[in-house]
Amino acid sequence: MxxxxxxxxxxxxxxxxxxxxxxxxxxxxxxxxxxxxxxxxxxxxxxxxxxxxxxxxxxxxxxxxYNVGNMGSPILTNTHAPFDDYYKIFVKVLQTDPLQCLAELKDSGLRGRGGAGFSLAFKLESCRNVEDDMKFIVCNADEGDPGAYSDRYVMEQRPHALLMGMMIAGYITGASVGVVYIRGEYPESVKIISDAIAKLHAHNFLGKNILGSNFNFDFKVIKAQGAYICGEETALLSSLEGQRPEVRVRPPYPTQKGLFNKPTVVNNVETLANLPFIMRNGGKAYSSIGTPKSTGTKLISLDGHFNKPGIYEADMGTPLRVIIDKLGGGFKHPVKAMHIGGPLGGLVPVSKIDDLTLDFDSFAKEGFLLGHASVVCIPEDYPLIDYLEHLFRFTAHESCGKCFPCRLGSTRGYEMIDKARTSDYKMDRELMDDLLETLETGSLCALGGGLPLPVKNALKYFDAELAPYFKK
Ligand SMILES: Cc1cc2nc3c(=O)[nH]c(=O)nc-3n(C[C@H](O)[C@H](O)[C@H](O)COP(=O)(O)O)c2cc1C
Ligand code: SF4
Structure with missing residues (x-):
């Protein structure tokens, strides 16, 4: 757009x-x-x-x-060993106590890459602690954020990092089924992941009592059907069960009652794909990269407004300026803002680039969100009011309808902005602020709850451009 x-x-x-x-x-x-x-x-x-x-x-x-590049200590974009050598990591894992593997994961400090930045070790441990003879590892490969294609890169170029990551997560938690939920808009990913699973079968890395270890594991690939809300982990579980993708109230958390009410871990592609590195090199080797609270590296998706669009990997903590200029080669033409981290991420004006580093804390401190680190640029001449209208419309279209602040609020916001954009109607700023507060504090999930962030950023940093649409 x-x-x-x-x-x-x-x-x-x-x-x-x-x-x-x-x-x-x-x-x-x-x-x-x-x-x-x-x-x-x-x-x-x-x-x-x-x-x-x-x-x-x-x-x-x-x-x-698309370009692929990196700087610092790349984990996912560097060349991986050939299949037989690479799977020596998994063979070694099967000979290690699952608790020792969990300890390495705790040392790594790895946080989820899908948006919220939640500790992976904590999630796996809580799933492990629930007694059940059936548990699931679900990979969230819905990658719905417009602008993001780093999960697609991992699935198509590093499929075994993801699959082995899921197998290791299964070994730690005692789960025997891995479900890869891939957005239907990525037919190539579905094929490559399915072929990679067939290869694992051919090498006896899947099934019952794998390599005599007593560990059972197998995969199922599900092709999703094109709804952004299905990327929200509980809506995703409902979708897998064949129900309407309605968000569920937590608690209980998926690790307690997830897919078919069984203990379930839901994690993003990039998160899981880091596990082989951690198992091979140890948790401390991982946490030595990045910053103390945002360890490891992060994949970034740069869009076509950059001179060198592509997928880049950088250590957490790398200055945003370096990513834009050194990796991305700078902007092709004048850009006023970057929408980073998907539609629910922050709208970063170019004036803030030098204040940000690539990590969870820096973005949060400055009032933005790292999210999945996709970057959609907004050119200088693109009307922000059109962009805001689109954000509300997108949310209204995707809202699962379970809670009224989002179900009604996204539509009211869209109507209000559309009217101001296309007639001499002027919006009431107090009403808009009330709407944003209601969405932020009253929504059940981060779709309605996250929409206010980019809107508030726009109102703060682009006041002059947006003022004509509001009453004086
Ligand atoms: C509306 C919405 C859409 C989401 N879409 C995705 C997605 O496409 N991929 C993803 O990994 N996480 C997505 N999430 C975040 C997931 O709910 C969940 O936090 C994530 O899968 C957990 O994995 P992680 O800890 O590895 O990040 C979405 C959240 C919301 C509220
Ligand atoms: S915020 Fe929106 S998407 Fe989330 S539960 Fe409420 S209605 Fe559903």
């Missing part, structure tokens, strides 16, 4: 297809080159649209390209 490629893309598609054949999909994970579309099970982007005739004749293969 902020790249401005949608209208031209749709016009070109409508020349080839009838109006009822052209629909809408959410993020295909192609923000590095934009103009993304999906035909007959395959994703395309960039200049692919100009080959639409060949695409329809199945005579064209997409040549998607």
């Amino acid at each position: 902020t790249a401005g490629t949608q209208d031209e893309l749709k016009t070109k598609l409508r020349k080839k297809f009838s109006a009822h054949e052209v629909g809408e999909m959410c993020c295909l994970g192609r923000c590095h080159e934009n103009a993304a579309f999906h035909v007959n099970g395959t994703n395309y982007s960039g200049t692919d649209i100009d080959s639409i005739d060949s695409i329809c004749k199945k005579e064209y293969s997409t040549a998607e390209k």
Whole structure:
């Protein structure tokens, strides 16, 4: 949307297809080159649209390209050992006491990469402590944040880091089933992960009594069906059970009563993919990278507004300026803000770049959110009021409807902004502030609860641009 490629893309598609054949999909994970579309099970982007005739004749293969780079002590973007050598880590884990593995994880200080930054060791320990003969490790590969494609990178380029990570989590907790819940918009990831699981079967790394260790583990891959809210962990569990993806009230937490009411760990792709490194090198080696409270490295997704869009890995604590200029090669054209960490993340004005480092605390201290570290740029000439309207509309569309602050509030916000944008109606600032407070404090989950953050950032840093839409 902020790249401005949608209208031209749709016009070109409508020349080839009838109006009822052209629909809408959410993020295909192609923000590095934009103009993304999906035909007959395959994703395309960039200049692919100009080959639409060949695409329809199945005579064209997409040549998607994005940069991959790193600085510091890379873990996920460096070259991994060949399959047999790499799985020596898992063989060693099977010979180690699960409590010792858990201790390494505690030493690592690894925090969840999917948004909230919750301790992985704490989650695994609480699942381990619940007695049950059936437990699940669920990988949240829904990667719904527009602008994010780092989980896609891990699944397609480092599938075994993720799968081994889930197997290790199963070994620590006593879970025997791993469910990989992959967004349906990533057909390539579904295929690569399924093929990688088949390879594990062929090498006897899955099934019952793996390598004589008494440990049982197997996978199931689920193709999600295109709802952002399904990335929220409890909505995801409802979706897996075949129910409406409605958010659940916590407690009980998934580690106590999760999938089919069984103890369940839900973690992000990137979080789990760090486990092999920790098991091979030890928790302290991991925590020596990054900052004391944000250990390890973080993957960052840079969009097509950068000179070098792509997936980059940097140590936690790296200055944001270095990531933008050194890794991303700077902005292609003037940009006024970056939406970092998905639609519920903060709107960072370029004037704040030098105050931020890539870690949970720095972002929180400055009133933003690191989240999954996806970066969507807002060009200088892109009207912020349009962007805010889109955020409310997106939330209204995705709201699961369980709690009224989000169900009603997102729609009221959208209506209010749309009216101010398209007529001489002026918004009441006090009413907007009340709405944001209600959403923030009254919503059951972080969809309604998180929407106010970017809106407040916009109102604070872009007051002059937004003032004409409010009563004096
Ligand atoms: C609306 C919404 C969407 C979310 N989408 C995702 C997602 O696509 N991927 C993800 O890993 N976490 C997502 N989360 C966060 C998950 O609820 C959960 O915190 C995460 O899977 C935990 O894993 P982690 O500790 O490894 O980060 C979302 C949360 C909300 C409120
Ligand atoms: S905040 Fe929105 S998405 Fe979350 S539980 Fe409430 S209605 Fe559902």
